[in-house]
Amino acid sequence: MSNTVVVKHRILLVDDDERIRTALHLALEDEGYIVDEAGTGEDALTVFGQHPADVVLIDVMLPGMTGFDTCRTLRRTSDVPVVMVTARSDTHDVVAGLEAGADDYVTKPVVAKELAARIRALLRRARTPGPATASLEFGDLQIVPDEGIVRRSGEELHLTRTEFRLLCELASTPGRVFSRESLLERVWGYGYFGDGRLVDVHVRRLRTKVEADAANPIHVLTVRGLGYKLAP
Numbered sequence: 254m255s256n257t258v259v260v261k262h263r264i265l266l267v268d269d270d271e272r273i274r275t276a277l278h279l280a281l282e283d284e285g286y287i288v289d290e291a292g293t294g295e296d297a298l299t300v301f302g303q304h305p306a307d308v309v310l311i312d313v314m315l316p317g318m319t320g321f322d323t324c325r326t327l328r329r330t331s332d333v334p335v336v337m338v339t340a341r342s343d344t345h346d347v348v349a350g351l352e353a354g355a356d357d358y359v360t361k362p363v364v365a366k367e368l369a370a371r372i373r374a375l376l377r378r379a380r381t382p383g384p385a386t387a388s389l390e391f392g393d394l395q396i397v398p399d400e401g402i403v404r405r406s407g408e409e410l411h412l413t414r415t416e417f418r419l420l421c422e423l424a425s426t427p428g429r430v431f432s433r434e435s436l437l438e439r440v441w442g443y444g445y446f447g448d449g450r451l452v453d454v455h456v457r458r459l460r461t462k463v464e465a466d467a468a469n470p471i472h473v474l475t476v477r478g479l480g481y482k483l484a485p
Contacts, residue, residue: 262376263287265306267297267323268338269315273361277310280365286372294318298326306333308372311355313339313346321353328354332414334375338363344450351454356415357441358448374442378418389424391483394463394472396424405463415440416459419452420483423473427485430476456481 291297337350
C-alpha cells in the first residue's frame with residue numbers, strides 16, 4: 254500500500270459573475286485543485302487572510318475595489334502568483350494588471366485547459382529551486398540567489414517572485430542577450446502561449462527597483478530588436 258500523500262493546491266477565484274465563478278470552480282476542481290471564491294476585492298482579501306492560496310485569479314472589473322487595487326493590496330504582504338482575468342486583450346488592461354503586480358493574465362472567455370496549464374507553470378516555477386549560486390555583484394547591485402536577496406548600494410530591495418527570477422535568469426550569463434521568447438520559457442515556463450508583454454512590463458518594473466535611474470538603466474539593458482541583457 255502506498256503512503257504517498259497528495260498535496261492539493263489552493264486557488265482563490267475572484268469574480269463578481271457567479272456563473273463564471275461556478276464554471277471555473279468546477280473546471281479547476283476537475284484538475285485537482287481546492288477552490289475558494291470571492292465576489293469582490295474586499296471579500297477576496299478576507300478569504301486570502303483566512304485561507305492563503307497558492308495562486309489567485311482576479312477579474313479586472315470588480316465592483317468597489319477594482320481587480321488592480323486588489324492585486325496591489327495583496328502585493329503589499331504576499332508574493333503569491335497572481336493571474337489577472339480581463340474581458341479584453343488590449344494593451345491598457347494587460348499592462349495595468351501587470352504593473353499592479355500580476356504575474357500573468359488571461360482573457361475571457363477563459364479556456365479552462367489553457368488556464369490550468371498556466372497555473373501548473375506558475376506552481377512549478379514557484380517550487381523549483383534554481384542551482385546553488387554564490388553572491389553575484391554588478392556595480393552597486395548585489396544578488397544572493399540562494400537567499401532570495403537583492404541589494405542596491407547595500408539597501409535590500411523588495412522584488413516579487415517573478416521579478417527575482419527574471420533578474421537571476423539575466424544574471425546567470427551576464428552580457429548574454431536573452432530574447433523575449435527565451436525569457437518566457439525560462440522564467441514563466443511558457444512556450445507558444447506566452448505574451449512578450451509579460452517580459453517587457455516586468456523588465457520595466459524591475460528597473461524601477463534595481464536602477465538608480467530607471468529611465469537610464471545601467472544594469473538591465475535593452476538590445477533593440479533582440480531582447481534584454483544584464484550588463485557584466
